[in-house]
Amino acid sequence: MVHLTTALDPSSSVPLYEQLYHSLAGEMRSGTLSAGVRMPGKRRLAAELSVSVNTVDAAYQMLAAEGYLESRERSGFYVQEYLALPSRPAGLPQPPAPPVPPPAPPVRYDLSTRGVDPGLFPFRTWARLQKELLYSSPELLTHGDAQGDPALRRALAEYLSEYRGVQCGPHQIVVGAGLEYLLSLLAPLLPGMAAVETPGYPRAKQVLENSGVHCCCLPVDGDGLSVEALNRSDAAVCYVTPSHQFPTGVTMPAGRRAELLHWAARRPGGRYIIEDDYDSEFRFDTRPLPSLQGMAGADGPVVYLSTCSRSLAPSIRIAYMVLPEHLLPAWREKYRLYSGTVSRFEQQTLARFITEGYFTRHLARERVAYKARRDALAAALTAAFGPEELTLAGLHTGLHLLAKLRDPPPDDALRRAAEAEGVQLSLLSDYDLTGEAPSAAGTLVLGYGSLKDEACASVGETLKKVCTAAREASVTV
Structure with a gap:
């Protein structure tokens, strides 16, 4: 016979059935009510605690739903085994708390x-375009294309063709929530080791390595990534920032770009160049060189990457990638069941921002x-x-x-x-x-x-x- 010592407080703001539930659950966790024990009947327990049968029934049902009790037909409720996490052995010292770093001085x-x-963000234009879409395009609340909304991909293809010399169709563009996300999806399609620039972008190296791509670090000289060092390496892929090498600021001249393309062409389908077009929008004193992808062509060995984080705002997580034609079947086979990662409203806002001429003026x-x-x-x-x-x-x-x-x-x-x-x-x-x-x-x-x-x-x-x-x-x- 089980005798419970549960005490309920009618004056508490917590309902009586919740008080009873917490009390019984605690006794089961502590082992006071052991596995296999038959619980008192609802009417008997209600009489002992001076509560209604409905109160006891509600508590029992909650305990059964969470696995504390098992209901057996025509027999009642039985305590199930409680699988608690093992506690720290007695006498074992607690791990020391990590030291609290002193507060850093305010950033001047x-x-x-x-x-x-952020003061340069086009708040009024962006808000107006997005508001118009919210009221006029409820279909944007539904699922969109995993590669990005067609309207945005068309706008990007036209913009990249005119201003960056990229040769592609909208079907080659993939839109995603940030450069790191797109790079992590690209990594499994790469044929081998990747060469990265040093000094260079640590995040790109980390994303590639986290995605299972082994990386080697090759030096940067006055013209960008050393192709001589690249030829000596076993790399099948190279990650470069030719428009504005990060962080040295070097721009890769046309001759070095041609050498890089020749390196990739010597093993067709077995070598790739990942072109991160970092900061290409902000060229102040000279005319920008066309992209590597534009020199290679729509089905060349170059994967083009860019983002709106610098030109608009980091919180607008819109990046895009241009894949060579021959990589599209592998991409679609691997990611055909994936969903898009960028809000369709923001995609459509950016599409209109580009096609209506606001982007170039901005x-x-x-x-x-x-x-x-x-x-x-x-x-x-x-x-x-x-x-x-x-x-x-x-x-x-x-x-x-x-x-x-x-x-x-x-x-x-x-x-x-x-x-x-x-x-x-x-x-x-x-x-x-x-x-x-x-x-x-x-x-x-x-x-x-x-x-x-x-x-x-x-x-x-x-x-x-x-x-x-x-x-x-x-x-x-």
């Missing part, structure tokens, strides 16, 4: 490379704003350091520049001094994927996408102060 100057200026305004900011930052750095102490590079394209110190303190000291002054920046050595590039020491990678216009004049003196503090700290040590 954001010179990170991933930043963009990019033109951004170039003017970012070019002025670049000039102001470069002038402030030159005034603070002088040309003898600091050399600037990578000014012609993109939203960051390189500042190489002539007599640099150690990079670790620079990082600490920058943090103490509230300066968020990167060093070229942060992007060395091998850990074996001492020539990268003492080079600052300064992004100005998030930098406030009014801060440009003072950032030079602040960085001068950071370098002085870093030198003094390194001498003291």
Whole structure:
């Protein structure tokens, strides 16, 4: 005979059946009510606890639904075995709590490379287009094409053809929620080891390796990825940023691009070039070269990647990829059951933003704003350091520049001094994927996408102060 010591509080805001449920569940977890025990009948327990039969029945039904009790016809409810996780053995010390890092100083100057200026976003136009679609296109609430809405793929194909020289049809474009997502889907279709640039984009290497692609790191020279090193490697794929090499800012000239295409052509169908067209929209002083994909053709060995994170906003997770014709059957076979990962409303908004001419006008305004900011930052750095102490590079394209110190303190000291002054920046050595590039020491990678216009004049003196503090700290040590 089971005797329960459950106490219920009628004055509590918790219903009586919930109180009874929690009490009985606790006794089963603790072992007070062991497996196989027959529970008291509902009428008997209701009488003992001075509650209604419905209260007991509701508690029993909840316990049965969650696996605590088993209902047997014409017999009642029985306690089932409770499979609890093993507890920590007695006497075993608790693991130490991780140390709480001290709060970082507030950021005064954001010179990170991933930043963009949200004030340049076309809020009114984007909101109007999206509002019109919300009211006029309820069908966008349904499932769309896994490769992306046809309207957006048509718009992208026309834009890429006109402004980047990409040769493709809408059927070759895949739209996805970010470059990393698309790269992870592409990885299983690649034929072997991938060569990545160093210094280069660490995230691309990590995504490829997480997707099972072995990577080798090859050096970048004044013309981009070294094709000589590529020829010596066993790589069947190379990941490059030819329009604006990240982070050095080098633009790959036509001759090096032709060498890269010849490397791929020597093994037809067995070698691929992944062209990340990073920052190609922001070329300030010279006309951009056409894409590698355009040089190779619609069925060449180049997979073209780009994103709207820089031109619009990082939170608008729209990236796109152009596949060679001969890769499309393998892609569709592998991913035919997948669903699209980008909101159809945002896809259609972007499609209209492009086809109605707003996108090109928006990019033109951004170039003017970012070019002025670049000039102001470069002038402030030159005034603070002088040309003898600091050399600037990578000014012609993109939203960051390189500042190489002539007599640099150690990079670790620079990082600490920058943090103490509230300066968020990167060093070229942060992007060395091998850990074996001492020539990268003492080079600052300064992004100005998030930098406030009014801060440009003072950032030079602040960085001068950071370098002085870093030198003094390194001498003291």
